[in-house]
Amino acid sequence: MQPFTYAPVADAAGAAARALQGASFIAGGTDMLQLLQEGVAQPAELADINRLPLQGITEDADGAIRIGALTRLQDAADDARLREAFPVVTEALDLTASPMVRHMATVGGNLLQRTRCLYFRDVSTPCNKRLPGSGCSALDGENRHNAILGGSEHCIAVQPSDLPVALISVDAEVQIQHADGAERWVPVEDFHRLPGDTPQIETVLRQGDVILGLRIPAHARGRRSHYVKVRDRASFSWALASAAVALRLDEGGRVTEARIAVGGVATKPWRLPRVEQELLGVRLDRDRARLAAVWAAEGAVTRSGNAFKQPLLQRTVERAIIEAGELA
Numbered sequence: 430m431q432p433f434t435y436a437p438v439a440d441a442a443g444a445a446a447r448a449l450q451g452a453s454f455i456a457g458g459t460d461m462l463q464l465l466q467e468g469v470a471q472p473a474e475l476a477d478i479n480r481l482p483l484q485g486i487t488e489d490a491d492g493a494i495r496i497g498a499l500t501r502l503q504d505a506a507d508d509a510r511l512r513e514a515f516p517v518v519t520e521a522l523d524l525t526a527s528p529m530v531r532h533m534a535t536v537g538g539n540l541l542q543r544t545r546c547l548y549f550r551d552v553s554t555p556c557n558k559r560l561p562g563s564g565c566s567a568l569d570g571e572n573r574h575n576a577i578l579g580g581s582e583h584c585i586a587v588q589p590s591d592l593p594v595a596l597i598s599v600d601a602e603v604q605i606q607h608a609d610g611a612e613r614w615v616p617v618e619d620f621h622r623l624p625g626d627t628p629q630i631e632t633v634l635r636q637g638d639v640i641l642g643l644r645i646p647a648h649a650r651g652r653r654s655h656y657v658k659v660r661d662r663a664s665f666s667w668a669l670a671s672a673a674v675a676l677r678l679d680e681g682g683r684v685t686e687a688r689i690a691v692g693g694v695a696t697k698p699w700r701l702p703r704v705e706q707e708l709l710g711v712r713l714d715r716d717r718a719r720l721a722a723v724w725a726a727e728g729a730v731t732r733s734g735n736a737f738k739q740p741l742l743q744r745t746v747e748r749a750i751i752e753a754g755e756l757a
Contacts, residue, residue, distance in 0.1 A: 430465050430466060430468070431468075431471045433471075433472050433473055433474055433475055434473065434474045434475070435474070435475050435477065436452065436474055436475070436476050436477065437476075437477040437479075437480060438476050438477065438478055438480065438481070439480045439481070440481060441481060441606050441639045441641070442610065444476055444478050444481065444639050445606070445607075445608040445637040445638070445639055446608075446637075447474065447476040448476065448608070448636055448637045448638075448639075449608055449636060449637045450474070451472070451473055451474065452472065452473070452474040452475065452476040453470065453472035453474070453475055453476070454475075454476050454478050454639075455475045455476070455477055455478070456477075456478050456479055456499055456535045456537065456538050457501070457533040457534040457535045457538050458533065459526070459530050459533050459534040459538070460534075460538065460541075460542050460543060461475075461538075464543060467550050467551075467552065468552045469543070469549065469550060469552060469559060478499070478639075479499065481498075481499060481639075482497075483497040483498045483499040483500075483537070483641060483642060484497045484499045484500050484501075484504075485497050485500060486500060486504070486505065486508045486510070486511060488510055489647070491647045492514075492647030492650055493644055493645060493646050493647045494510060494511055494514060494515070494644070494645045495642055495643065495644050495645075496511075496536050496642055496643045496644075496645075497536070497641070497642045498535060498536055498537030498604075498639075498640045498641055498642045498643070499535050499536075499537065500535065500536045500642075501531065501532055501533065501534065501535060501536075502522050502525060502526075502530075502531040502532075502534045502535070502536065502539060502592070503522075503528065503531040503532045505518075505519070505522055505536055506519050506522035506523055506531065511645075514645075514650050515599050515645055515649065515650070515654065516654055516655070517595045517598050517599065517654030517655055517656045517673050517674070517675055517753075518592070518595045518596065518599060518645070518656075520595070520655065520656040521591040521592055521594065521595035521656040521658075521671075521673065522591070522592060522595075524591055524656065524658045525539070525590075525591045525592065526665055527664065527665045530665075536592065536642075536643060537640040537642070539590050539591075539592045539593075540590065540592065540593055540603065540617075540620065540632075540640065541631075541632065541640075542588075542589055542590045543631075544558065544586035544587060544588060544589060545574065545587070545589050545667050546558070546567055546574070546575060546585075546586035546587065547567070547570075547571055547574075548565070548566040548567050548570065549586055554566045557583045557584050557624075557628050557629070558584055558586055558624070558628040558629050558631075559629070561627070561628075561629050565582070565583055565584055565585065565628075567584075567585050567586065567732075568582070568585060568732065569732075569733070571734060572585065572732045572733065572734045572735050573734040573735055574587060574667065574669070574735070575587055575732065575734075575735055576694060576695050576696045576735075577694050577695070577726070577729040577730060577731050577732075577735055577736075577738045577739060577742070578691075578694055578695035578696070578699050578726075578728060578729055578730075579623050579624070579695040579696035579697055579699060580624065580696055580730060581623070581624050581625050581626065581628070581696075583624055583625070583626050583627075583628050584624035584628030584696065585624075585696065585732065586624070586628065586696060587667075587692075587693060587694070587695065587696065588621055588631075588692070588695070588696060588697050588698060589667050589668070589692075589693070590692070590698070591656070591658065591668065591671060591692060593617050593620070593621070593692075593698040594656075594671055594672075594673045594690045594691065594692035594698045594699075595656050595673040595690075596617040596643065596645070596698075597616075597617050597618045597673065597688065597690035597698055597700055598652075598654060598673040598674060598675040598688040598689065598690050599645050599646075599649040599652070599654070599675055599688070600616070600645070600646055600648070600649050600688065601616075601617045601643050601644065601645045601646075601649075602614040602615060602616050602617065602643065602644050602646075603615045603616075603617055603620050603640060603642075603643055604640070604641040604642045604643070604644065605633075605634065605638050605639070605640055605641065606638065606639045606641050607635065607637065607638055608635075608636070608637030608638070612641070614644070615633055617643075617698070618690075618698070618700055619633065620632055620633055621633075621697035621698060622697065623696060623697060624696050628696075649675065649688075651677060652675040652676055652677050652686065652688070653675070653676045653677070653678065653753050653754060653755065654673070654674060654675040654676070654753055655673075655674055655749055655752045655753035656671065656672070656673045656674075656749070657671060657672050657674075657745055657748050657749040657752065658671040658693075659671065659693075659741060659745050660693075667693065668692050668693030669693050669694075669738065669741060670691065670692075670693045670694050670738060670741045670742045670745040671691060671692040671693045671745065672689065672690070672691045672692075672725075672742075672745045672746045672748075672749035673688075673689070673690045673691070673692075673749070674687075674688075674689050674746075674749040674750050674752075674753040675687070675688045675689075675753065676688075676708070676713070676750075676753050676754055678713060678754070681712065682712045682713055683710060683711060683712050683713070684708045684709055684710065684711060684713050685709070685710075686709075687704075687705040687708045687709060688700075688705065689701045689704050689705050689725075689746065689749075689750075691725065691742060691745070691746065693738075694729075694738050694742050701724070701725055701746070703724040703727055704721050704722060704724045704725050704746060707720065707721035707724055708721050708750070713750075713754045713756065714756060715751060715756055718747050718750040718751050718754070718756070719747050721746075721747075721750065722743045722744070722746040722747035722750060723743055725742050725743050725745075725746040726739045726740075726742050726743055729742075
């Protein structure tokens with residue numbers, strides 16, 4: 430681990446100023462400490478943002494729920510309002526890492542979690558995400574956990590977080606403050622970038638930006654929602670495939686609204702508009718769920734070690750639709 434300086438900051442302006450000078454942020458540190466130990470992250474300075482007033486969960490007058498960026502994952506998972514209104518979010522949190530990690534990790538930090546690709550974490554191997562222009566070892570290497578959707582010839586690393594997958598299904602937005610103090614809201618669906626030929630640029634954040642929090646709009650209330658995560662072992666394991674489904678059904682059982690996103694299979698949390706389209710206007714049953722889920726793997730490009738993810742993804746989405754729709 431390379432030496433670095435440590436600087437606590439008390440407000441977003443101070444954090445932005447540090448970032449503009451090259452500092453990296455640390456809050457829960459559950460990912461950053463690993464990156465430091467592995468030699469992947471080598472910041473000259475760590476700016477500790479834990480003193481920023483960005484913790485807690487509140488409900489707006491219109492029913493929208495806001496989550497501060499420094500809210501611990503376990504606190505969000507335990508929030509009764511969030512669990513009642515948007516169960517897909519708390520289900521995803523329940524399946525994230527371990528209780529010990531969830532008590533440390535933050536909501537904002539989880540959005541920024543770095544990939545678990547073997548070659549990104551191994552500084553002795555080429556990786557375009559870690560060292561642009563060095564090559565992508567995963568293309569022809571050990572790629573069982575890598576992406577089948579959204580990849581490029583430069584990178585097929587999976588974005589590993591559970592939370593943003595669930596947030597997409599409830600139309601959540603990220604609140605960002607720029608270095609000049611201006612703020613903007615970005616849909617979680619648009620927050621992460623495809624790798625293209627610049628895989629080292631993972632999000633829409635600019636240098637000096639600070640994530641202030643999340644907002645889940647009131648119009649997403651009332652959807653039947655569910656999160657399914659398939660992994661190698663029952664706990665503390667990354668998704669091989671996951672699916673977040675949020676549906677609104679009329680009295681006749683027809684789907685009037687659908688939001689479906691998947692994780693573990695793509696270079697960013699991945700929405701499935703074709704599957705959503707296949708469900709709209711139909712009476713939901715098991716056959717319809719199966720037929721719609723076939724489209725989950727549309728555009729998939731498989732490699733030597735991850736071809737199994739294509740049928741796994743389809744079955745995961747099918748199961749999530751069935752369970753969200755409460756089909757017997």
